[in-house]
Amino acid sequence: MTVTFFGHRDAPPTVEPYLRKAILHQAEQGATLFFVGNEGLFDRMAAKILQQLCAENQALHYYVVLAYLPKEDFEHPTLFPEGLEKAPRRFAISARNRWMLERSDAVIVYAPYVGNARAWKEAALKKGRVVTELIVPIDKNETEN
Secondary structure (H helix, E strand, O other), rough: OEEEEEEEOOOHHHHHHHHHHHHHHHHHHOOEEEEEEEOOOHHHHHHHHHHHHHHOOOOOOEEOOOOOOOOOOOOOOOEEOOOOOOOHHHHHHHHHHHHHHHHHEEEEEEEEOHHHHHHHHHHHHHOOOEEEEEEOOHHHHHHHH
């Protein structure tokens, strides 16, 4: 089973324990492969958790799926989908997300606001994917700053 992640780029640190729990739950349900992007805090958080979990369990594997050819080396295993180099730069992230969604059985989403993450959640639901939406209580300290 393959799992993909879609989340708001400005995910606060309070999301991390919920994300870890959702990943572990998917692994318990039979997930062994995970695809994650590299566009924001949510993606970096997911990649960090996956790196730790995959080091502990060799049955689990993950890839950071790139939307653009990399300019730097990554500390994570990467994948650049064939044909994506032909996508116009402004559409590359959407093309990459579509590639990940097509190859996934389940999706973990953090979409507290209207935006792209929520749109990908809706696309996953329309495709019949299992969707786990992370509901994270608002940290009062964050709203006071």
